[in-house]
Amino acid sequence: MTADCPLLLIDEFEELALAAPETVRLEFINGRIEVRPPQDGNRAESVACLQDTVWKLLPGTHLYPGRGLKVENSRAGRAVPDGVLAPEGLFRGHGEWSDPDGVLMVVEVTTRDTDTNRRVRVEKRDGYAAADIPVYLLIDRENCTVTVHSEPKDGTYRSLTTRPYGTLVELPAPVGFTLETEKLKKFAQ
Numbered sequence: 413m414t415a416d417c418p419l420l421l422i423d424e425f426e427e428l429a430l431a432a433p434e435t436v437r438l439e440f441i442n443g444r445i446e447v448r449p450p451q452d453g454n455r456a457e458s459v460a461c462l463q464d465t466v467w468k469l470l471p472g473t474h475l476y477p478g479r480g481l482k483v484e485n486s487r488a489g490r491a492v493p494d495g496v497l498a499p500e501g502l503f504r505g506h507g508e509w510s511d512p513d514g515v516l517m518v519v520e521v522t523t524r525d526t527d528t529n530r531r532v533r534v535e536k537r538d539g540y541a542a543a544d545i546p547v548y549l550l551i552d553r554e555n556c557t558v559t560v561h562s563e564p565k566d567g568t569y570r571s572l573t574t575r576p577y578g579t580l581v582e583l584p585a586p587v588g589f590t591l592e593t594e595k596l597k598k599f600a601q
Contacts, residue, residue: 420445422488429490430508437478440490442535448492451478454599455521458551459495461595462519466497469589473516474500480509481518483539485567487511491536495519497547497587512540516586517547522554542567547587553600558593560584 420428425445429438437448451459463475479496483489490509497517503510518540520532532550540548541564548561548569556577561569562584575581577600581591 422490425490426509437492438490439492441531441539442484442489446531451494452523454553454601455494455523457599458521458553458596459519461599462495462549462551462591465589465591470497470587472500473497475519476503479503481512481515481543481545482509483512483536483543483545485542487543489539491518491539493518493536493540494521512543512545515545517549517583518545519549519551521551524554528554537561537569538567540564541569546585547583549583549591551596556597556600558591558596 422440425440432438439446439448459475459477466473466475476496476498477494478492480490480492481496483491495518496515497519498515502514520536522528522532537548541561544564546562546564550559550561552559557574558577558581559572559574560581560583561572563570575593577593577596579593581593583589583591
């Protein structure tokens with residue numbers, strides 16, 4: 413099963429995801445169904461730290477937690493990032509899955525799952541780049557780093573910057589602010 417020969421058609425996946433219990437979030441990445449791990453407290457706190465910064469520095473935008481996006485080439489995948497930074501009202505009237513046009517940044521916080529490397533550091537990153545999402549912010553609790561992927565072109569992010577927790581991290585346009593990462597140290601485990 414790959415994106416070229418998926419297990420399900422996208423319509424079938426969306427129907428399956430809609431019928432899943434509230435406690436289960438499904439994603440369709442690279443032609444495979446993925447069960448999104450539940451958000452533990454430290455992961456939620458990591459996103460909340462970023463949300464506080466967004467409210468202060470980017471009026472008129474929101475960091476939407478768990479917003480379903482159509483990603484990958486031809487929007488053939490479905491991902492649920494930990495956070496989606498977008499102008500206020502961008503998703504008004506949308507169903508469970510939104511086109512990423514207008515999204516400024518997606519945020520993922522790593523988990524302790526065995527497939528985190530493949531899923532978050534590779535497949536979701538590539539899906540976000542293919543969907544031309546300008547900035548992908550990876551908060552890596554395992555390595556205590558923050559990685560900024562930017563400048564998507566031809567399905568790849570051309571710019572990559574990794575900084576350790578506790579340093580200032582520049583988020584490029586269209587986000588355009590400096591992120592203080594000291595607080596993230598408390599939520600590394």
